[in-house]
Amino acid sequence: MKSLQKASKFLSDYTSVVVILIAVVTFFIPGMMGWVNYQLFTDPVANKFTSQSIIIGVIMFSMGLTLTTKDFQILAQRPFDICIGAVAQYFIMPFLAFTLSKVLRLPDGIALGLILVGCCPGGVSSNIMSYLCGGDVAFSVGMTTVSTILSPVMTPLMVSLLARGTKITIHGLPMLVSILETVIVPVAFGFVLNFLLGKKKAFQEAQKVMPGIAVLGLACVVGGVISSQGSRFFQSGLVIFVAVLLHNGLGYLLGYGAGKLTGMNKAKKRTISIEVGMQNAGLATNLATTTAQFANTPESAVICAVSCVWHSISGTLLAGMFAMRDKMQENKAARKNLVEE
Numbered sequence: 001m002k003s004l005q006k007a008s009k010f011l012s013d014y015t016s017v018v019v020i021l022i023a024v025v026t027f028f029i030p031g032m033m034g035w036v037n038y039q040l041f042t043d044p045v046a047n048k049f050t051s052q053s054i055i056i057g058v059i060m061f062s063m064g065l066t067l068t069t070k071d072f073q074i075l076a077q078r079p080f081d082i083c084i085g086a087v088a089q090y091f092i093m094p095f096l097a098f099t100l101s102k103v104l105r106l107p108d109g110i111a112l113g114l115i116l117v118g119c120c121p122g123g124v125s126s127n128i129m130s131y132l133c134g135g136d137v138a139f140s141v142g143m144t145t146v147s148t149i150l151s152p153v154m155t156p157l158m159v160s161l162l163a164r165g166t167k168i169t170i171h172g173l174p175m176l177v178s179i180l181e182t183v184i185v186p187v188a189f190g191f192v193l194n195f196l197l198g199k200k201k202a203f204q205e206a207q208k209v210m211p212g213i214a215v216l217g218l219a220c221v222v223g224g225v226i227s228s229q230g231s232r233f234f235q236s237g238l239v240i241f242v243a244v245l246l247h248n249g250l251g252y253l254l255g256y257g258a259g260k261l262t263g264m265n266k267a268k269k270r271t272i273s274i275e276v277g278m279q280n281a282g283l284a285t286n287l288a289t290t291t292a293q294f295a296n297t298p299e300s301a302v303i304c305a306v307s308c309v310w311h312s313i314s315g316t317l318l319a320g321m322f323a324m325r326d327k328m329q330e331n332k333a334a335r336k337n338l339v340e341e
Helices: 003-015 013-026 030-037 051-064 069-077 079-103 108-119 126-132 139-165 172-197 201-207 212-231 237-263 264-275 279-292 300-341
Strands: 039-043 047-050
Touching: 003 013, 003 212, 013 030, 013 212, 013 300, 030 051, 047 051, 047 279, 051 139, 051 172, 051 212, 051 279, 069 108, 069 172, 069 237, 079 108, 079 139, 079 237, 079 264, 108 139, 108 279, 108 300, 126 139, 126 264, 139 172, 139 201, 139 264, 172 201, 172 279, 212 279, 212 300, 237 264, 264 300, 279 300
Parallel strands: none
Antiparallel strands: 039 047
């Protein structure tokens, strides 16, 4: 168990490296991750249910295992912060995606994929990034929890609303069913298990392994999409990469601005920046590849996959930048104290 825990910590510390490695290898050897796209059965409402859907469920289950009643108490004790976070999450990224799709004149399929990413809840790695950069972890967990709970309604609603700007018609029900199956049910199951068994030592030891499993799951989701869509990555030119970089980067910036505008402290501003900028692009990828409405727009899955990879990389870089800034300030203060002495 100790070895598994060490491996889990290593994977958590080097999330972006693991994701990039799997992505690069899969790009050159697509068959390696082909199993991720295996169709298990067909849902009468949400259509395809693949191995990828199971992987997303495992990732969300691992998040549910970290939730306690105390986390939900935090939501009750800090309604203003959480409200600001939820509004920022479902206002900034969806409308930013819509605006970029118009400014960059993205083709409908690519625009739809970017909008889908923007309308998804916070990323599953955002809590780790908030911890690494000295953010407010409790606030991060609260934001991720609320945005995930709201996602069955907000994601289909916002995509349906903003997709009207394209020639593609989107219906919310299939996405709602898919999110319930792959997000809400696993999170709830994980929370219930933690509530019932959380005080048992064996269970606590097992919990420490879950972050690593979540990282491997994220890498598999990315690998699965590259396996099926990797050959299309460069067919649309640099526009996909420009759109993803702008969407993600401006998300961080506007999220930080929202925190500053509402008078949040440094830790909270960092947290809301990461929570807003890092989307659950893995969920977006799953929706784009398993919901029938996206079947005629495979490029939607491509931009979701690119977002999935880049958000993991940029989140790690941003957290490292914040941490480095703190270190520099600490060293500067230490040198100043030595001079004064």
